[in-house]
Amino acid sequence: MECIFCRIIAGEIPADVIFQDKDCIVIRDIHPQAPIHVLIIPRTHIRSVEEAEEKDQTLLGHLILVAKKVATKEGVSNKGYRLTINCGSDGGQIVPHLHIHLLGGRRLDDIMG
Numbered sequence: 001m002e003c004i005f006c007r008i009i010a011g012e013i014p015a016d017v018i019f020q021d022k023d024c025i026v027i028r029d030i031h032p033q034a035p036i037h038v039l040i041i042p043r044t045h046i047r048s049v050e051e052a053e054e055k056d057q058t059l060l061g062h063l064i065l066v067a068k069k070v071a072t073k074e075g076v077s078n079k080g081y082r083l084t085i086n087c088g089s090d091g092g093q094i095v096p097h098l099h100i101h102l103l104g105g106r107r108l109d110d111i112m113g
Helices: 004-009 054-073
Strands: 017-020 024-028 036-042 081-084 100-104
Touching: 004 024, 004 036, 017 054, 024 054, 036 054, 054 081, 054 100
Parallel strands: none
Antiparallel strands: 017 024, 024 036, 036 100, 081 100
C-alpha cells in the first residue's frame, strides 16, 4: 500500500483522528493553513474527483455531511468555514486519494489566490 491515507486508515501510520465512521475518517492536517484544518477522507480509495463515479454519489454526499458535523464539533460552524477539494497537480492535490479540507477558525480571505 503506497497511499499515505490508505496507510493511515489501516492504522499503519499514526494520525490525530477526530472522527471516524464506517465510510470515512477525519484527521488533523499536519501542515495546517488555518487554526482548524482537518481532512475528511473516504475509506474507499478514489484517486480524485476525476475518478469518482456515479456509484460514489452517496459516499461523496456523506463526506459533506460529516464536514458539517465536524465543523460544529470544532466550533467553527457559527462564524463560517471553507471546504476545499483539490483535483490534480495543477489543482494543488498532493496526495492521490480524494479528500476534503475543512478550514476555519479565522477569516479565510487570504487563503485563496
